[in-house]
Amino acid sequence: MKQAAVIGGTGYGALELIRILERHPYIQISALISRSEEGEPVADRYPHLTTLVDEKFTGLNSGLLEKADIVFFATPAGVAKELLPRIQKPGVQYIDLSGDLRIDSPDEYEQWYGGEAPSEVLQKEAVYGMPEINSEKIKQAEIISNPGCFATAALLGIIPAVVSGKASQKDIIIDGKTGVSGAGRKMSMMTHFSETNENIKAYKVGSHQHTPEIEQYLAQETAADHPVSFQTHLIPMTRGIMCTCYLSLNDPSGLHETYQKFYEDHPFVRIRPEGAVPQTKEVYGSNYCDIGISVDKRTGRLLVVSVIDNLVKGASGQAVQNMNLMNGWKESEGLTEIPLYP
Amino acid sequence: MKQAAVIGGTGYGALELIRILERHPYIQISALISRSEEGEPVADRYPHLTTLVDEKFTGLNSGLLEKADIVFFATPAGVAKELLPRIQKPGVQYIDLSGDLRIDSPDEYEQWYGGEAPSEVLQKEAVYGMPEINSEKIKQAEIISNPGCFATAALLGIIPAVVSGKASQKDIIIDGKTGVSGAGRKMSMMTHFSETNENIKAYKVGSHQHTPEIEQYLAQETAADHPVSFQTHLIPMTRGIMCTCYLSLNDPSGLHETYQKFYEDHPFVRIRPEGAVPQTKEVYGSNYCDIGISVDKRTGRLLVVSVIDNLVKGASGQAVQNMNLMNGWKESEGLTEIPLYP
Amino acid sequence: MKQAAVIGGTGYGALELIRILERHPYIQISALISRSEEGEPVADRYPHLTTLVDEKFTGLNSGLLEKADIVFFATPAGVAKELLPRIQKPGVQYIDLSGDLRIDSPDEYEQWYGGEAPSEVLQKEAVYGMPEINSEKIKQAEIISNPGCFATAALLGIIPAVVSGKASQKDIIIDGKTGVSGAGRKMSMMTHFSETNENIKAYKVGSHQHTPEIEQYLAQETAADHPVSFQTHLIPMTRGIMCTCYLSLNDPSGLHETYQKFYEDHPFVRIRPEGAVPQTKEVYGSNYCDIGISVDKRTGRLLVVSVIDNLVKGASGQAVQNMNLMNGWKESEGLTEIPLYP
Amino acid sequence: MKQAAVIGGTGYGALELIRILERHPYIQISALISRSEEGEPVADRYPHLTTLVDEKFTGLNSGLLEKADIVFFATPAGVAKELLPRIQKPGVQYIDLSGDLRIDSPDEYEQWYGGEAPSEVLQKEAVYGMPEINSEKIKQAEIISNPGCFATAALLGIIPAVVSGKASQKDIIIDGKTGVSGAGRKMSMMTHFSETNENIKAYKVGSHQHTPEIEQYLAQETAADHPVSFQTHLIPMTRGIMCTCYLSLNDPSGLHETYQKFYEDHPFVRIRPEGAVPQTKEVYGSNYCDIGISVDKRTGRLLVVSVIDNLVKGASGQAVQNMNLMNGWKESEGLTEIPLYP
Structure with a gap:
């Protein structure tokens, strides 16, 4: 039994980590860390966890973080690059x-994310956590950079065709579609129901x-470099992401x-018969x-056409998949739920 | 390990049974029976089950039904009362x-359901499968009549107040609200997206x-009988049902x-602090x-205010809860999933 | 041609007023007043009004308010009671x-709304703008208090039965259901898509x-006073409100x-055949x-069962209906749009 | 005042024609023709038209069709090509x-639609009714072939760039997204709520x-011919279609x-400032x-990025726009409704 801490306790990424880790056979959640909710029982804030999670949110300095064997950052952009080196x-x-x-x-980094790039040492130490293309490095890693939700769907969809040379790496167009939970629990006009419902x-x-x-x-997979649209x-x-490529x-x-063949050893990628395409609901x-x-x-x-649940394979599920590999556990441990349909 | 057969393989009740039973530690699904889909691989019809369910749908006479220790009827109204006596x-x-x-x-029965009532013998043998009020009888039952989705939410919400005398059994008004999956997978104007979306x-x-x-x-709980609105x-x-009572x-x-106190031994009923009310999403x-x-x-x-997921506690989950009690297993076996939020 | 000013230009009530007033044959919009958006072209903020509305939002002191013959307050609670006496x-x-x-x-007022009640003079001068019960007073009014969305649906549904004595004024229970636009354009967890979608x-x-x-x-209609649930x-x-009474x-x-008979002279109330009930989409x-x-x-x-579009009959449409009566115009002027279905 | 007949009275295209034509200043609806609903009052089938439409659906042979100056076919594929020559x-x-x-x-035709192509005479007589590229021919036409919903959004989006040579006609990729009403009122798994909600x-x-x-x-606009994806x-x-091109x-x-410049004389196409893109809700x-x-x-x-309401500009609104041009009326007559937002 290992101890896991989750930093960033009030977002959907953290919620989904709690949902998965609470049922993981080798994990005990030792700390749910949220500055803004420190001291509040988790189930008061999230009543769906009533009777399931007894912990309170704690602050960074509660001492609980120190007990963790594994620390998840489910934090907004810019937090991990500052905090991780201080607590490592x-x-x-x-x-x-x-x-x-x-x-x-x-x-x-600075062009697309804004703000200062992370330290080169930290960035280099981090292994990109996409098990289907990077599993050997993941098994040795101490720091995982978990992939973006859209990047997961897009890369898993495109890589076999491009790496095999069956399709060109030039002129790739990816039309991405996402549910609203990807925008997080923060309020904005993007997440405002009346602005988003009955709308694309x-x-x-x-x-x-x-x-x-x-x-x-x-580029890493092919050694060639071309821009994509x-x-x-x-x-x-x-919930749900579809990339139409x-x-x-x-x-x-x-x-x-x-x-x-590309995915034969990877339990979480399923290929439809040729000509058939998946729906997002089929991985919900x-x-x-x-x-x-x-x-x-x-x-x-x-x-x-590739589809994922943006909060699971696109975030917390993939994070747990990485954790499993890092610890020598079965890759699918704690991740065996059947999609909820309909 | 017991063998379970599910009759009525193409509806949402059956799908949800498959989802739960496939992960139940003491159950193997021996037959998924659907006349209209006989011979079709389950995952062809339901691609979300790709790599998870290898079986084909079978007919009633495939011989597989005979191997079952437990038979679920996830069939439209009128089928079980005819078929059960013939295969019992x-x-x-x-x-x-x-x-x-x-x-x-x-x-x-004839007034509300139409058609002929089931045989008296059969009806009397069947035990109403609401574990929170009927667990002793369920443990001894051979036939379970699984409660209706709305009845589950309404009865669990009302019974403690009425049985205790805190509230009157007269003048009860129940305003029920349901998601569309309760109407099943059959096509109708009720389930037509454009007719139902942006609409109550x-x-x-x-x-x-x-x-x-x-x-x-x-009436059974109180020995008094009054009509409810x-x-x-x-x-x-x-998904989701709310009864506002x-x-x-x-x-x-x-x-x-x-x-x-009423529900202290019942793991699936959770009471909010007085004055707080649950949302359907909190049990999704x-x-x-x-x-x-x-x-x-x-x-x-x-x-x-009481809420359930109509396909789980309102149908297939409660059916598995009953199965657990009938077989002396832990009541929550196979039913420990945390609500999917958001 | 009369000049109308709308105060509170960035909410849904104001937007809906703009939509209706722009097509009203006797009205010209002279000012769209919004403190927070002063100087911004309306169509920049609301691109659906591109080519349709050329005005900019103005402040209270632009001088445009003074030209108005009719002033609408589409403002949050507490603004009109302060501002109206100052500009009257x-x-x-x-x-x-x-x-x-x-x-x-x-x-x-103080119990249900919080804050200080409006001055007695002002409150007494205001006429409750529900044309179906109050049209004579509305025609003489200089200040209209436009009804609440839920109150409109509930009162129009209940009054004929209670006033006629066919039903009792005691023991009335109203179960109200509303779409999210009733909560306005302000951001909150109530209006957060991921928290509200797939949820009641x-x-x-x-x-x-x-x-x-x-x-x-x-009570005003019956001279008796009883609490309602x-x-x-x-x-x-x-969009949409349903009251189930x-x-x-x-x-x-x-x-x-x-x-x-109660509504025979009122063009905006339609009674279904007995036993049939309306859907919210039928008034969209x-x-x-x-x-x-x-x-x-x-x-x-x-x-x-009574239904309205909360932003039209529940707010801006009813406001225009009142304006029509106050000015001796046809009650339905500018309000003849057929419901959008589906 | 001209008389209009609508054939195909029970679909969404016909409903939307009724909504628009009932408010058109120069049109009286003389016949709503629907074989399956012959004799039924329109408002019984569609209660949102209560007090607005008094007619009954009639059959083809009621004699009412003969009075029409303008006949709309809002019929499934294959009906107009057979029926039009017989009643012309x-x-x-x-x-x-x-x-x-x-x-x-x-x-x-046969490859993409299946079934037999229409007679060459009929097909040649029909003018493609996209006013923004074809208005002169439309003004002279007796038969209009009203454009497809996706084709409308795609062509209006692409044509200016391609015709001007600013962009290449080769390698065009159009990713289309549509609401469910485009699939009509007919029941299918595509229009089943539980299968389509929370899904792409x-x-x-x-x-x-x-x-x-x-x-x-x-190809007609450029004299070159290339396949599009x-x-x-x-x-x-x-409601709503978006084409991302x-x-x-x-x-x-x-x-x-x-x-x-391309659209300066066309009141129904609105161009956003460069870099800004429209949402479907902005044309609802x-x-x-x-x-x-x-x-x-x-x-x-x-x-x-181009957006339309599939039932208006993508179907019935464009049909009325064509009718206006054919009759020398103002192009926007009867089509001046402001988008419903939100």
């Missing part, structure tokens, strides 16, 4: 769900911070086998990434 | 999720078939303690029934 | 969409400020005719209040 | 809202029948002016098509 201890594992440590280039909104036009993340890790849309639903085909043969509340591919002979393009 | 075998447990066996009086609809005015169920089991409303969401108060003292995807009570001194009334 | 001029008409002037008793929430338990409004105007619920949709029947005969975007009644012989109760 | 009379105007007459090539679904993969329509009319997605909302830029200069219930453009220098692509 040998032998403790750190998993950052924010984007602080995902971008190699300080210039790119394209947002962060040409400027979504997952763009350089997608490009960087695609990535546009995000807000959809009137709570349009690629130029080089070779349409054997595509389905290529995808099947689960850690799956479902992928469908379809060749369009008229245009010579490959269509890839 | 000693030592096998039967749990009917439909309303066929819930109403004692044949006249009432009162339906089955004065004629909902859970009305006599609520009255009958309330019960009106149902369709809400543009998928208005009762005439006899004695406002100690109400919260009365509720707490879980087997909980959350209840809030509030005294209105101006009117001398007690307000009770 | 003879011959100008004032219509307050907030609750400031609805409650006769200062004590009741009972709110303001026993404390909704429309309760005394319903009681007061019911009124509980509100938040529904995951943008439960009344004790005295005399079930001729109810439908009673309702038909329109000024109608649709009402259905049904007698439940088992319980001796009358069920009344 | 000189001097009568016909507007077909279905796709029957949109495709020039019989082979393409890509559908008709590589096979949407608006694809050849987009290609054909793009067009993929559609179902979004959990009732990705184009290869030839020349980024003066793009905004190009769009502004109105005949507007709002367009936003943004240059992505990193990728050399032009992003175009």
